[in-house]
Each structure stands twice: as structure tokens, then as C-alpha cells.
Amino acid sequence: MIDRDRFPVDPWRLVERSFDIDEAGVTETLFTVGNGYLGLRGNQPEGRFGHEQGTFINGFHEVFPIRHAEQAYGFAEVGQTIINAPDAKVMRVYVDDEPLSFDLAEILEYERSLDLRDGVLRRHLLWRTPSGKEVRIDFERMVSFEEKHLALMSIEVTVLNADAPVTISCQLVNRQDGEDVYGGRPASKLKAGFDPRRAERIEERVLQPQEFWQDGQRSVLSYKVTHSEMTLAVAADHVVETANEYTARTLIQPDIAKNVFRVQAKAGVPVKVTKLVSYHTSRGVPAAELVDRCRRTLDRAGAEGVATQYAVQRAWLDAFWDRSDVRIAGHDDLQQATRWCLFQLAQAAARADGLGVPAKGVSGSGYSGHYFWDTEVYVLPFLTYTSPHWARNALRMRVHMLPDARRRAFQLNEAGALFPWRTINGEEASAYYAAGTAQYHINADVSFALAKYVRATGDVDFLYREAVDIAVETARLWNSLGFWRDEVDGADSFHIHGVTGPDEYTTVVNDNLFTNVMARFNLRFAARTVREMELAAPEAYRLMADRLGLDPEEPEIWEKAADAMHIPFSPALGIHPQDAVFLEREVWDLENTPDEQRPLLLHFHPLVIYRYQVLKQADVVLALFLQGNHFTEAEKLADFQYYDPLTTGDSTLSGVVQSILAAEVGYQDLALEYFLDSIFVDLADLHNNASDGVHVASAGGVWASLVSGFGGMRDHYGELTFDPRLPAAWPELSYALTWHASHLDITLRRDEMIVRNRAGGEDVSFSVRGTAYTIAPDEELVVPLATQGPVRPGRPTLQMFADARREDGTLLSASVPTLTASLPVVTGPTLIGENEPHFDA
DSSP states (O other): OOOTTTSOOOTTEEEESSOOGGGHHHHHHHTOEEOSSEEEOOOOTTOOSOSOOOEEETTOEEEEEOOOSSOOTTOOOEEEEEOOOOBOOOEEEEETTEEOOTTTOEEEEEEEEEETTTTEEEEEEEEEOTTSOEEEEEEEEEEOSSSTTEEEEEEEEEESSSOEEEEEEEEEEOTTTOTTTTTOOOHHHHSOSOOTTSOOOOOSOOEEEEEEEEETTEEEEEEEETTTOOEEEEEEEEEEEESSEEEEEEEEETTEEEEEEEEEEOTTOOEEEEEEEEEEEESSSOHHHHHHHHHHHHHHHHHHOHHHHHHHHHHHHHHHHHHHOEEETTOHHHHHHHHHHHHHHHHHHTTOTTSOOOTTTTSOOGGGGOBOTHIIIIIHHHHHHHOHHHHHHHHHHHHHTHHHHHHHHHHTTOSSOOOOSSBSSSSOOOSOGGGTTTOTHHHHHHHHHHHHHHHHHOOHHHIIIIIHHHHHHHHHHHHHHOEEEEOTTSOEEEEOOSBOOSOTTSOSBSSOHHHHHHHHHHHHHHHHHHHHHHHHOHHHHHHHHHHHTOOTTHHHHHHHHHHTBOOOOBTTTTBOOSSTTGGGSEEEOGGGSOGGGOSGGGTSOHHHHHTEEOBSSOSHHHHHHHTGGGSOHHHHHHHHHHHGGGBOOOSTTHHHHHHHHHHHHTOHHHHHHHHHHHHTTTTTTTTSOGGGOOOHHHHHHHHHIIIIIISOEEOGGGOEEEOOOOOTTOSOEEEEEEETTEEEEEEEOSSEEEEEEOTTSOOEEEEETTEEEEEOTTEEEEEEOSOSSOOOOSOOOGGGGTTOBOTTSOBOEEEBOOOOSSSOOOOOOEEBTBSSOOBOO
């Protein structure tokens, strides 16, 4: 999947040995450096030939009115999109006034690398100029994890075989409003075509200039966003190190600041320019105040010294890898990809500091910089079990969103709060409610992540002091949204209608299984939390009850609804239907769907897709993983075998969950196949959209596939359990977990599982395949393993259901909604199990 001559295997670095302008978009994403607040795409410092010359700041956005072709009450009204912030990456080199330009330059040596141990992007090249001069250029770029608002970059130029005039032009450029004025190319010119996952483009000017000035080698630009009224300041200092003679020139305008260094370079005598850059943003502070903050950041960094910033970065990442690394013995290619994915999670979340984790982190403008439910389900587990403070910060973002969520619930005639499906500022930004607002399950996803965090960390202070509001308000929504129905057997049941589950190829349905299962969890968690608070923290309970107007009878009401929640089941097929009518639809014949018609969302109208049994991503299967303690082994196997052949893989969120369940039910080779598709989704650009940014949730899912899939870790009810499934070709898998105050190191081999509890923690109780253990601090325990679980060959196919009949007695049939000729031809359906593919007219 990857050209290993160009991208060689290195377990600690991502390395590129040659540059391809046509693939600039993908490599810009792959070589992004960021810290969760600030992200600099891996653009070349020359500032040319970029897919997207991107500088992104988490939460820095513009708003715009959503124009619906046909308006209706309650539609989302205000869209939000991340802004491409002013670009500080430009450091251009001229020799004999000839610019280094990759479309014309003769490059004798080239290597670019992202070192995952120190978070530094490095580039080395040897350039032969048209006049025959050989020039060595070494470049570095780093975004600090410790100093949230600081980025460092340097360029060292050495003319090896002659004296020559060298010019280094360092720039701050407002590309958002002048993208192609200073040598860039808009992304739309490089990659045309419809794709709803890309960011909106606003034609009018977005950044209104405020202060802009230079003082010595310090340059400052600042702006106010036209409609969101957010403010931004960027400032840069420049340090020149050389034994050559040089002069400095400056230029300042509202949208560009230049610091130009003209050097009379002697042969073999290097010139190095280091650029210290600070970004600050705010939702209410004037730009002048942000300029002062930039000054302080630069003054502090300058006083401490550049070398200190690199040393601190390395120490920070040493600690990160100590608590986060996952090691796959004997497979350096997988090791490289795994570490790259985990590093992306750090770059997306580490310094989000109370903001959300965007779907693309700060690596690109895909999905407009929005936060989704993906964070809670796919990213929060990694944060919770490795860097719990980051998880707490991400959950606090949801606490801050509650006022908007309450207003949204009221607008939709519901009690409590309804979190938005996609947002930056807390307001729903999805213009397509069927696959957006209707995904009410986000309420349960947020509460689920909160419960997992509290149970894994024991942080009840956070829960009782503020996060309990999430549990209560989301439970209130379920109680309001659902309704009771008298069944023929005399038992009452609780139903939830008109919702969309995680599978966006099936929308606005009744009794979506995932939604109902997760809502049941949400209701029980809220009731249990409130009752425990009343006993264990009466003062916190009183404050909460006053703050939320809690009726003492509400917990009992929530529990009754949870206990009566309708969980769809088909006795005829022996599976859980995805929703009330899912099994009544015809089956989409994915096996005979042409590759050129994938992904389906880019080639078929939604109404076509909605009529079929076909999944964008795992829906029931995700419920089987998250709430696996409520399903039997037989149910999991049957459900997986039915839904796996119907799942397109059009979503990068699907493969990781399918991998986890495939491993659990015994399809171990298939589990590894899904894992490989997921771990290389960006590195090999498997979905042809890596240029829009990193698939952050998929990277989080890679961790879950390793730890929960192959490692077999679960923590239902807050109880730590393991049932490993080590792939046959892997001699060893090792990972770390943070559990309450303890740090566990776990090593899995084919015949044993080794658990070490580091010193300084507390006793940890867990079980392995039903056998209970307790391990003390600074103790190691070896658990023998007789097998690695059940093994089933191949993969599930629809042939397994060739003779299956629905509840009404009809046989399942499969088809592809494609015209076979220029004139309509009507043909009958093909029963599952027949050999010939069928194409509907």
C-alpha cells in the first residue's frame, strides 16, 4: 500500500525520500505538526505548490447563515467553519537571486522526516543552482506541547562550493484572504469535485486587519473575524546566526510582514535563521490584548533559549510515550504506523485545553474544523486510559456547551439538553437534519464517555461538581423523547422514534438499536449517579438539585424507562435488527457493486441508499462493543455475521469496530485485515481524502483495536477484564494503561499475559477470562493463556443467509441500484445464494 522506497520503514520516524508535487496534499497532512491548539500543515517552507497552505487554530472560526432551499422550523440557522489563520511557515531561500522552487530545482539529496520522539519536522536537501552552485539547506519546524502558543522553525543554508549572495525571506502571510497572491494555489484548483466532507469556502473577506507593526526583528499582525468577532494575533521574532556579513530589511502591510536577510555567504560558511512564532486567539478579548500576550510568549521563549524549547519538547514526549506507547514486536511497519496514529492523537488533543477535538484535529480544514460524537466514542478512551487530564478537558467542553444544548432541546420540543451533531461554538451546524440533528445518540455517547472516564480514574469530584449536569440533562431528553406503549403480553415497553444511529446510510428510523441501547445506559448512569451523590456527597447533591431543579422522583422514572427500553430482535433471523423496519428493506449487493461507485455517498442520492440494507459504518456492531455486557456470545456472533457483509467501509470509523468484534467472535484473520485498513487509512490514503486532514477518530480507533480488540480489554461496570486475541503472526503485543492512580504495563504473548503494576500506585483488581487477580504496586504477575480465543476462517458472507426468511416469510434478496442500459429494463430481485449478480433498472 505504501511506496517503501519513498517512505521507508522507521519505527520512530515518518520519512520521505523524494518529493512529489502532485501528492502534496497528502504529505502536508502526514507531516503536520501541532499540539491540539495550533497546527501547521506540512507545507514546504518555500510557501509554494501547496494543496492547502494551512495554519489552523482549534476553535478559531467564522459563522455564516445557512441557506436552506426550503426552510422549516428548527433547521440549523448558523454555520461555522474553521479559518485558515495567517501563515508563519514561509522561509524562502534565494541564491544569486534564484529562488528554490521544486518545479524547476535540481535536487541532488532530499529527506523529510517527522520524528515522533521529539515532535520535530526536519527537511534536508542538496540543491544545485542553474549556475552550478551546490547549496545544502536544513530546515526544522516544531509546535511546542509545553508552550501552547509557541512554534519554532529554523533554516540553515550553506553554499558548499562557491561564494554567493544568499537571501532568506521570512514572512507572515494572511493566506485566508489572499491565498494565491503570494505563491499559493487554492485547494479547489488541485482537487475539484463534490465532496460534502470538505470545508465551506466563504467568498467575502473574513479577517479584518487590526494592529500590524514591526520593531527590529519582531513582526506582528492581528485581526478580527468579520461575523464571529473572534480575534487573533500572530507575532514572530527572528534570530540570525552566521559568520557571514548580512543586512536585514523589513516590510509591513495589513496582510503580510517580511523580515528579509541578505547574506554575503562564503563557501562552506552557514547562515541560520530561527523564527519564533506565537499565536493567540480569543472569543472576546480585543486584538491589542492578544498582541501583548504574543509579546510575553516570545519574550519568555527568547529568554529561555531555543535549545531549551527543544529539550522541554523531548522530555514532554518521553513522558507521553512512557504512558501511551503500544509495541508490536517483529513488525516495524506496523510499529511506525501505530506510533504515527498515537502521535496524531496527541497533536489533536494535548493542548485543546477545554476546547473540543476536531474531526481533523488541527491538521486540515476537512469537516470545517467541527467537533462530532466521534471524539467521545473513539478518542476519549485513549485519552482516559493514557492521559486522563486531557480527557477531563475534552469533557469540560461538553459541560460548557450545555446552555446551547438546552436551547436546542427546547427548540425541538424536548426536555433537558441535546448536544449538536457537529459544531464549533456549541450551536448545531448541520444543515442536513436527517443525518445530523437526528443523531440523538450523541447525548448517550457523551454520557458514556463521562462514565468511562469517572470509572477509570475515580474522579468523582469532577462528576459531582459539574459533569453530573450532563448526565441529568441528557437523561431528561431521553425520558421526554421516548414514549410508553402497552404490549399484547401486558408488559409496557419504552420506545424512541424518529432518530438516526451512527450509520448515516439509514436515517430517521424508529427504535434504532444503537440509540436505544446507549440511551438505556445513559438513563441508568444518571439515576445511579444522582442516588450515589445523595448518599456520598449530600452538599454537592443539594447544589446540583437546586441548580437543575431536580425532582427527587426523576431517578426512578429514568430507571423504569431504561428497564423497559425496547431492544429489537428478529426470532426468524436470530439477530438484532438495526431498527424497526431495517430487515424489511432489500439487501444491497456490495460484492457486485463496482469500485468506481464507492463511496456510495458520492455516487447515489441519499434516497436511493436509504431504501436498502447497507451500512456506511458499523451500527449494531458498535453497540455490541460498547455495551457488550448486555449481549451473549451467540448474539454477538450472529449479529456480526449478518451486518459485516452489509457494511461498505465508506466511513473510516467502521473498520476499527469491525476489527474489535471480529477478534472477539473469532474471525481473527479478518480482524487483522480490518486493522490494517484502519492503521493505514491516512498513511496510504486509502479513502483518497487524507489531503483534507488526519482522520483523528480512526487514529483513536486504532488504539482501541490494539488494546480492546487484540488486547481484549473491557471495563464494563468499571471492572477491568481481559480476554486477549493476539494475531497469529505477532509474537508479542505490549501496551500501557492508567487505571485510577496506577500505571499498568501489559505484555501479551501467545501462551501468557504479563501484567506489571508500576511503583507508586495502588492495588489493582482485574480478571482474565473469568479468573480474578489483584496486583500490588511494583509487582509483576504472569497469567498463563491456553489459547487466543476461538478461530473462525474466512469472513461472513450473505451466503450464510441464503435460506433465511424475514418475519413475514419472504426470502432475503440482494441487488445493486444501477441502470444496465440506456433504456429502462425491469428485472426481478436475486435471492441471496444465487450465483448471478443482479442490477436493478
